Amino acid sequence: MESNIDSSTCSGDRPTVMVTNDDGIDAPGLRALVRVLVSSNRLKVLVCAPDSEKSAVSHCITWRNSVSSKPVEISGSTAFAVSGTPADCTSLGISKVLFPSVPDLVISGINMGSNCGYHIVYSGTVAGAREALFNGVPSVSLSYDWTGGRSNVDDFTLAAEGCLPIIIAILSEIKRKTYPQNCFLNIDVPTDVRNYKGYRLTRQGKSIVKMGWRQVGSDVQGAKMLSTMTMESNSASYNESDALSTPNNHLLFKREVTGLQVEDGDTDYRSLQDGYITVTPLGALSHAEVDSQAYFKEWLPRVVERLSSASL
Incomplete structure (x- = not known):
């Protein structure tokens, strides 16, 4: 470049x-x-x-x-x-x-x-x-x-x-x-x-904070949002008034930490x-792992061959 x-x-x-x-x-x-x-x-x-x-x-x-x-x-x-x-x-x-x-x-x-x-x-x-x-x-x-x-x-x-x-x-x-x-x-x-x-x-590893979702009810107070890539935050929390102000046909869901994946x-x-x-x-580009590249090098021709056979 x-x-x-x-x-x-x-x-x-x-x-x-x-x-x-x-x-x-x-x-x-x-x-x-x-x-x-x-x-x-x-x-x-x-x-x-x-x-x-x-x-x-x-x-x-x-x-x-x-x-x-x-x-x-x-x-x-x-x-x-x-x-x-x-x-x-x-x-x-x-x-x-x-x-x-x-x-x-x-x-x-x-x-x-x-x-x-x-x-x-x-x-x-x-x-x-x-x-x-x-x-x-x-x-x-x-x-x-x-x-x-x-x-x-x-x-x-x-x-x-x-x-x-x-x-x-x-x-x-x-x-x-x-x-x-x-x-x-x-x-x-x-x-x-x-x-x-x-x-x-x-080198960039594969660590990640695992997150799931839970429904937020009117009795939930102070569930904190995650800051960027951390489990600490100064973000504002949902409170009871937030939940009560949501129309009855809308459900509120919130992320929560469920675990941590760490690579040695x-x-x-x-x-x-x-x-x-x-x-x-x-770098600017996200390359696939070498074994994935090898897999798809064999996989794509097989797909093309099946498509060609089906069209006959």
């Missing part, structure tokens, strides 16, 4: 980074990341992020409707809140319509909750970085493994500081024109960020739980 980066941006004194996310422009993770980037005094910082929470929207884009943007005051940066999805924000932010030039690097995060394994598919945070890849702009998605009762908002600053060396290293490679253009990085920071063990290159080995989730900041290269 060829890069669409404006060559003038990397030749200046300070490279330009654009920050987006899926938790919304007021989220503590994004604000902490911007503060750390600005305070490094090495970067020009732009922000183009959703005006409200857009967690777990995956790579949804706004197609038929317009999106609105408005300037937001975030010290040290040029920032806009956008009514669209994370992918919309990235697309708009790198289009030269909102900002005068294409950023050198798009950073999506810091998400409140890890994005590992199959959950990467659901993640709006990861989609914000993937959209940049689609358009030839280097990108990285950042997530912090927020855990209720253990984490606090100051941990986002520590997570940003822990990721800053990788961000600076990426920008150095971009300036030298040696950074690969066919992937982006997904980075997860462990819950105990003060004592992380280092950085580990990992050098996977993103396992390494994160072991206390490492995980660095996982991701």
